[in-house]
Amino acid sequence: MVASLLAGATLLIGLLQTALGVPNADAVYLLAVVTAAVVFGTAAAIGTAVASFLLYDYFFVEPTLTLSVADRTAWVDLALLLGVGAIVGQLAAMQRNRAEAAERRGRESEALYAVSRELARRHEPVEGIAEVVPILATATGMRSLWVGLGRSPDQENVVAGTGPDPCTMPRIHCLLRPATGGHAGTADWVTLHAPFRTAEQPGLRDGTTFRVAIEAEGEPCGSIWGVRDIEAGSPDEGQTRVLSVAADQFGRSIERKRLGERAAAVEVARRSDALKSALLDSVSHDLRTPLASIRVAAGNLMDADMTWSPDEQREAAATIDRDAERLNELVTNLLDMSRVEAGELVPRLEPFSLEDLVRGCLARRRVRLGPRQLVVALEPALPPVLVDDLFFEQVLGNVLDNVARHTPATTTVRVHDAPPPAPGMVRLVVEDDGPGVPPEALDRLFDKFFRVRRGSDGSRGSTGVGLSVARGLVEAMGGHIGARASAAGGLAIDIDLPTDARTAPVPPAEEHSP
Numbered sequence: 001m002v003a004s005l006l007a008g009a010t011l012l013i014g015l016l017q018t019a020l021g022v023p024n025a026d027a028v029y030l031l032a033v034v035t036a037a038v039v040f041g042t043a044a045a046i047g048t049a050v051a052s053f054l055l056y057d058y059f060f061v062e063p064t065l066t067l068s069v070a071d072r073t074a075w076v077d078l079a080l081l082l083g084v085g086a087i088v089g090q091l092a093a094m095q096r097n098r099a100e101a102a103e104r105r106g107r108e109s110e111a112l113y114a115v116s117r118e119l120a121r122r123h124e125p126v127e128g129i130a131e132v133v134p135i136l137a138t139a140t141g142m143r144s145l146w147v148g149l150g151r152s153p154d155q156e157n158v159v160a161g162t163g164p165d166p167c168t169m170p171r172i173h174c175l176l177r178p179a180t181g182g183h184a185g186t187a188d189w190v191t192l193h194a195p196f197r198t199a200e201q202p203g204l205r206d207g208t209t210f211r212v213a214i215e216a217e218g219e220p221c222g223s224i225w226g227v228r229d230i231e232a233g234s235p236d237e238g239q240t241r242v243l244s245v246a247a248d249q250f251g252r253s254i255e256r257k258r259l260g261e262r263a264a265a266v267e268v269a270r271r272s273d274a275l276k277s278a279l280l281d282s283v284s285h286d287l288r289t290p291l292a293s294i295r296v297a298a299g300n301l302m303d304a305d306m307t308w309s310p311d312e313q314r315e316a317a318a319t320i321d322r323d324a325e326r327l328n329e330l331v332t333n334l335l336d337m338s339r340v341e342a343g344e345l346v347p348r349l350e351p352f353s354l355e356d357l358v359r360g361c362l363a364r365r366r367v368r369l370g371p372r373q374l375v376v377a378l379e380p381a382l383p384p385v386l387v388d389d390l391f392f393e394q395v396l397g398n399v400l401d402n403v404a405r406h407t408p409a410t411t412t413v414r415v416h417d418a419p420p421p422a423p424g425m426v427r428l429v430v431e432d433d434g435p436g437v438p439p440e441a442l443d444r445l446f447d448k449f450f451r452v453r454r455g456s457d458g459s460r461g462s463t464g465v466g467l468s469v470a471r472g473l474v475e476a477m478g479g480h481i482g483a484r485a486s487a488a489g490g491l492a493i494d495i496d497l498p499t500d501a502r503t504a505p506v507p508p509a510e511e512h513s514p
Contacts (some may be wrong), residue, residue, distance in 0.1 A: 001039070005032040006051055010059060020451060038095075039190060046161045108238050111139035115246050125253040127367065130160035134174035136246055137162050140239040142226035147250070149222035153211070156222055163227065171439030173209040173225075174234065189234050210235065212247040216255040224250070290323035297323075332394075347388035347477050351500035354385050354426060360416060368401060371409045372432075377416040383499040385426055388427055393474040394498075395481070398466040399430050399493050407490065414488070421448055425479070445483045446471040 012028050027437040036048040040493065115132045122128035129147050144163020148156030174189040207227040214222040224247050228235070235243065297316040300306055308316070355378045366374065369373035385392075403413055411434045418427040437445065444450045448468045474481040479497045 001036075005035055005047065006055060009031070010055055070373050105238070107139060108242050111135055111242050112245050112249075115249050119249055119253045125250065125257050126159045128253060129250060132246070134162050136224070136242065137226070139242050140226060140235055141232060142210075142228055145224070145226040147214075147222060147224055149214075149254075151220060153223060159222075174210050176210070176212045176240065178244070187434055189240075206230065208234070212241075212243045214247045214251045214254070216251045216258065221251065221254055222245075239349045290326045293323045294320050347391050347473075349386045349388060349477065352389055354382050354390075354417070354428065354497070355380070355413040357385070357387070357389060357392050358396065358428070361393045362400075364393075364414070365400055368404050369413060370404065372404070372407065373412040375412065375414045375416075377414065379417050382417060382426055385497040386500045387477050387479075391477055395428070395470045395473050395495065396428075398470045400493075402466055402493075403430070403432050403434070403446055403491075407432050411490070412488070418494070421480075421496055424501065425496050426499055428495040428497065429492055430495070431486040431488060432490040433486065433488035433492040437483075437488045439485070442483045442485070446481065 016028070024320075033048045033052060036044040114135045118131040119125065119128035122131070124490045126149075132148060133145055136142070142163070144161070146158050146161030146163075148158045150156035170401055172191065172193055175192050177188055177190050210226045212224040212227065213220055214224065224243060226235075226243070234240075297319045300365070301308070301313070301316055358376065358378060362374065362376065400413075407413075411432050413430065415428070415430050418429045420427045441450075446467045448465060471481050474495060474497070477497065479495065481496070482494045484492050484494065
């Protein structure tokens, strides 16, 4: 190629000086020098400048066809040709080298950006590593490349790889040893032997294996392995930098995963402790209060020194029965809450009249509302609901208990239906004109152990499990329960229940004219 450039330049100079009469066309050789510099680099440019000097002296300086110079002034032209050619060639070669370096840096940046992007997109580091292995193999000129994770090279398990070579540790390999300060650009490769391998693997004999260690939290956790053809030599500075940065990114991704798992475990433990504390705080009070009342009433009945009238005995027995029932409901709610969390609720769904279910439940639990006024307004034409009657009674009972616990005795409670949120559903509404709850507490009203703190009752208003159990039971039946501010100023609980599709009205058939 260089010889062709020199030959072409020589012919062009001859044409210019003989045919066109140009007195001195030696600058044409500079084109050959610049071309050689751009294509082949500095050494080729300097060689082309020296060859141009000799060719111009031999063919165009008197006496021609010799290297002698008759006119001493011609030495100035020849010297300028040689000097200018060497300088121009070196400058052009430097520019070429800079362009090549910029191109290499661009490829490195693209590869490292792809590595960072894939690792950031994936929740699992292994998934991100599998995506970037082909990118690394291309960017580093590896015939094959794989990544193994493990505490030591002989314990690594391959998580991703490319190429035909076996993805296991070879007996001899080159390890990247970072320079002082961790600068990948000045790192070097050292050859290591693995004594625990007795024989070289056949697939690796015609190539050189390279390894870059992966560390997370300062401890080894894997390696990047690559195989290059022997004639390709070691990775250059840029390729080494890509491998080093990729190994660092892999390690940081694994480290983030570990830290995330530990943070999640700590958060689970913290929430578990918080739930245990809330459970103990809530249940201990609700257990102690009825137990104390039962013990007092039973102790008085057993006291031989006290004289009881029949009415007083019946009242004491009623107190014991009422508080025992309260304890039974508390234990039932706690057991149901654990069943809800474990997913063990299996309702037996059957069609029921919603009005019959509501009135039956109210007849059994009306006494808990005390002097509160109760208004029931249900549309007679409501379709049957597909529910578990035991689940439904507990849901409505828990909602009524919540009303009785948090509203004054003068409250009016309305139980009525409302337009359903979707076809195939029925909405039952229990609302009151009591004090209601703050708007920010509506979304959390069905959370486990959540209680609205009030100035009068502090944290002792309830256990905070009744509405949580109600939500679990309703959702187990395929419905939904929610809370909102009542139009009467208090709280409204919406209970959406599925209807029985078998009893849905059938639209009349269209009549067709004959």
